[in-house]
Amino acid sequence: YGVIDWDANETRTAALLKKVGLKEDPKTLITNIGVGKQQLVEIAKALSKEVKLLILDEPTASLSEKDSQALLDLLLEFKRQGMTSILISHKLNEVNRVADKVTVIRDGRTIETLPRKDISEDRIITSMVGRSLDDRYPPREPQIGDVIFEVRDWSVYHPIHPERQVIKNVSLNVRKGEVVGIAGLMGAGRTEFAMSLFGRSYGRHIAGEVSLHGKPLDLSSVSKAVENRIAYVTEDRKTYGLNLIDHIKHNVTLANLGGVSSRGVIDDMREMSVANDYRKKTNIRASSVYQLTGNLSGGNQQKVVLSKWLFADPEVLILDEPTRGIDVGAKYEIYTIIARLAAEGKAIIVISSEMPELLGITDRIYVMNEGRIVGEMAASEASQEKIMRAIVRGEGKKAS
Template identity: 75%
Template sequence: MTDKTILEMRDITKTFPGVKALSNVNLNVREGEIHAIVGENGAGKSTLMKVLSGVYPVGTYDGEIRYDGNECRFAGIHDSERVGIVIIHQELALVPLLSIAENIFLGNEQARFGIIDWNLARKRASELLRKVGLRENPDTLITNIGTGKQQLVEIAKALAKEVKLLILDEPTASLSEKDSAALLDLLLEFKRQGMTSILISHKLNEIKKVADRVTVIRDGQTIETMDKADVSEDRIITSMVGRTMDDRYPSRTPSVGETIFEVKNWSVHHPLHPERQVIKGINLKVGKGEVVGIAGLMGAGRTEFAMSVFGRTYGTNISGEVWLHGKKTDTSTVRKAVASGLAYATEDRKVYGLNLIDHIKHNVSIANLPGVSSRSGVIDDMKELNVANEYRRKTNIRSSSVYQVAGNLSGGNQQKVVLSKWLFANPDVLILDEPTRGIDVGAKYEIYTIINRLADEGRGILVISSEMPELLGICDRIYVLSEGRIVGELAGHEANQEKIMRAIVRGEERGAS
């Protein structure tokens, strides 16, 4: 890293109808550094990077961009890529049914005399894959590799464009700890080679590991930029949310009643490979007013278990029993599961949780249309509007109105819409799968507060999370899942990360023996 400034963004202001997303934001990036940008959901981080990369072209914002000493007026993303600025968005832009090589050179085809040279494409793709630590065959379809490897293909795609400034927007949001560590190590290697990177992340431990400097954005404004030596989680959090957060998890005095939800001897086989058993005889209970967690490593079967219980939306050859309020219950379809008082907030809110092209009002009411309909079964628009406004207020959804399109909300506010949808369905038991994935510490606190309120109302809450501190911070009891089996059960006040990992390791050893 040098002291030379490679990028300056001066007084950047970006306005959407009814919302000022950025207000006189300033950013200074030095050549060869990893510069982190942090802020709450909706703070304007991604918007700023879209301005920089030309996704929002010149003329749609106010302010000035100077890159490598020259003023830049990008009319589109191809203009920024021509000077070496490449952005990798949080949602990967890969085509699943095309090969790795085809994806790497999509829009940047290796052609001679107007004809694609596939031999050259495969050769160059292999070279680029080696640079990012992959040994895959360039002809392998994207759909046949995992998310971590797909993220590395995106980086190889950026390298093919001779990237000088690499922008990564939440690159590890969907990755396992192992894949996340490999990606961060790759960024550090690029830094040693002289590449400049901008990293947007909510994971403060990752920022502390790799960032040379950190810029905090709050409510569309630059708050401060700090050097690596001055970076601490407490300082970042205070700058992000405008207040100290001495306790990351809101306090609650649990009052657990009788068992409200029970799963007995639950087994599930893989939907495409029926001979493979994914869930192996799980027994699990949730009490009235209790927050119960499911811990486990990636691939342990947590989401598969939840989806199979909720309307059998995953798996085949499913056996076992679901009991609600002491009665055996049929949850074999989503309609039956919801009618019985069960709700499931998926880990993938963008694909399965929301209709991103529809507004908040319809998303909130969709799971309980009878609740906004007249006796004749016709939707009452005013009733639906009142319900949407009520839940917007209850869950503190930050939006211009309930007519704002869900896809234009920040991740944290999208998650609140998902919660509102299921709260309006009035479930007795709510399964929350990665409820705070990809959202900032301030929004997480609000989600935890909602979970506590639901428990205080007497509902049963089952939380699946990859973040052990989260489970330890909010759960009254924790089940440990490993390779489709329950391998441990810990009271919340007795649990710690060491005990959870010990249970996982012992469970894997038993499974291998």
């Protein structure tokens, strides 16, 4: 009669959680478990309806490698139980592992459907991009100069639990024209480190020194960070990087309104000219600069975020998961932009959970674990195994 049986509800919840491999108490708050487990709770919720078809849209986009593998194992188990799943993913290794057939969609149209025996990464990439990509990463001839950006003994405490130290005496540097990667598992503190650097937008009791060209930097606020030519491309473009209900033109100029203003008044024609210029530079595919950013694909949204910061003319760019949730063609374009910026002498930090990406586009890699730098190595000498060894054992070869 509309009355919830809470005991029965808890028993059923526990059974569903067990089915997806979770041992948490059903009364545990969602905010108190990691993103990987939150994703499994979403699947448990779907199973509560005794579904025959499960559709998963980029389910591993925010997950660590370990959590991703656990979720894929779960899909294979569902398959053995007779459940049908549709997996929407840009991660080709995942598609190869679990799919019985693959349908490639481009520009709103079905390009082809492949049976399992014909599935290969090269074939899928060609269908997705519309051409063959001989190299996954653009060629570079790094011209690396002197150290221009340096962080020394950087420490950060949790904003809500001030007794918990999140970043522990981190020191790193980036040279002119260098792309430096930061590798680590989810929860290693990479994003917290980046956000705390960018205007102290994360954490409290922040201590340490930051310098640009050997001179101390004031990064006490986001506006100070921008003023000192530091840019941060957030890992969550939809929430923090863009105004989705506004058009491209306003988003592109948002970080440097002074560049399109005269006496405090925005020059609309100048703003439109700048937006069109960056639309061409970053190859934003849109009907015009008046298209709403919320209606763009993930790759084009990311290009708008990059354009916003490029118009602010930074010397240091911190890119947090710059290719998360975008297709292989757009990834290549983002890599090309990063390579071009490095060639112009920018100092670039790339945080990525995709180790092949870090190995393919960076010059040097720092490894983080539990808020500490536990390794450093030249990208040319690095491998996924060496990075994982550094995470597990705290080992890492110093790059010269």
